Amino acid sequence: GAVVSQHPSWVICKSGTSVKIECRSLDFQATTMFWYRQFPKQSLMLMATSNEGSKATYEQGVEKDKFLINHASLTLSTLTVTSAHPEDSSFYICSARLAGLETQYFGPGTRLLVL
Amino acid sequence: AQSVAQPEDQVNVAEGNPLTVKCTYSVSGNPYLFWYVQYPNRGLQFLLKYITGDNLVKGSYGFEAEFNKSQTSFHLKKPSALVSDSALYFCAVREIHNAGNMLTFGGGTRLMVKP
Numbered sequence: 446g447a448v449v450s451q452h453p454s455w456v457i458c459k460s461g462t463s464v465k466i467e468c469r470s471l472d473f474q475a476t477t478m479f480w481y482r483q484f485p486k487q488s489l490m491l492m493a494t495s496n497e498g499s500k501a502t503y504e505q506g507v508e509k510d511k512f513l514i515n516h517a518s519l520t521l522s523t524l525t526v527t528s529a530h531p532e533d534s535s536f537y538i539c540s541a542r543l544a545g546l547e548t549q550y551f552g553p554g555t556r557l558l559v560l
Numbered sequence: 561a562q563s564v565a566q567p568e569d570q571v572n573v574a575e576g577n578p579l580t581v582k583c584t585y586s587v588s589g590n591p592y593l594f595w596y597v598q599y600p601n602r603g604l605q606f607l608l609k610y611i612t613g614d615n616l617v618k619g620s621y622g623f624e625a626e627f628n629k630s631q632t633s634f635h636l637k638k639p640s641a642l643v644s645d646s647a648l649y650f651c652a653v654r655e656i657h658n659a660g661n662m663l664t665f666g667g668g669t670r671l672m673v674k675p
Binding site: 449451479487488489491494536538540547548549550551552553554556 | 592594596601602603604605606609611650654662663665666667668
C-alpha cells in the first residue's frame with residue numbers, strides 16, 4: 446500500500462523557536478497533502494490542504510503565518526510552526542492522496558512539545 | 561456541510577465475540593465513507609472505504625462495514641474480536657462533490673477487547 450512518512454517523529458523545542466515537519470509520500474505521487482492536528486483523546490482537526498505548486502488552503506481559525514505550509518514537489522510537503530508556543534504542543538499528522546483516487550494515506554504523526 | 565457522529569466513546573467486547581463500532585453521517589449529496597484505526601502515538605491506518613457498489617465493504621484485518629443509505633450509517637463490524645484490535649477507530653466522510661477533497665472525521669471510538 447501507499448506509504449507516507451513524517452520527520453521528525455518527536456520534537457521538543459523552546460518557546461519562540463520554529464519547527465519544521467516533513468511529510469513524504471514514499472512510493473506514490475501525491476497531488477494533494479493534508480495537515481491535521483490532534484489533541485489528546487480528540488479527533489483530527491484539518492488545518493490545511495496543500496496542493497503541489499500552489500498555495501495551501503487553510504481552514505477557518507488556522508493562522509497561515511503561524512503554520513507555514515510548502516508543497517514544493519509531488520512527494521514532499523512541509524509544515525513549519527513559526528515562533529512556537531506551549532499551546533502549539535500537539536500531535537501533527539499529515540496525509541497524502543493519490544491523484545485521481547479518494548483514499549487518504551496518513552503519516553505516523555509528529556509529536557511536538559514546546560517548553 | 562458534512563458531519564460524522566460516532567455515538568460511543570468506548571466499546572468493550574470480549575475476545576472472540578463480534579464487535580460493532582457505530583458511525584452515522586450527514587452530507588448534502590452522496591458520500592464517500594472511510595474507517596481508519598489509530599494505535600497509541602501513531603498515525604491513522606486505512607481500514608476500508610465505501611465509494612460505490614456493494615453496500616457491504618470488506619477491509620483489512622477482517623473488518624467490514626455496511627453502508628446503509630436510509631439510515632445514513634456506516635457501522636464497522638468484525639465477527640470475532642482480537643485483543644490486538646484494541647485501538648482508536650475513526651469514521652470519516654467526504655461528500656462526492658466536495659471540491660476540496662476534505663475529509664470530516666468523527667470523534668473516535670476507543671475499542672477495548674478483553675481476553
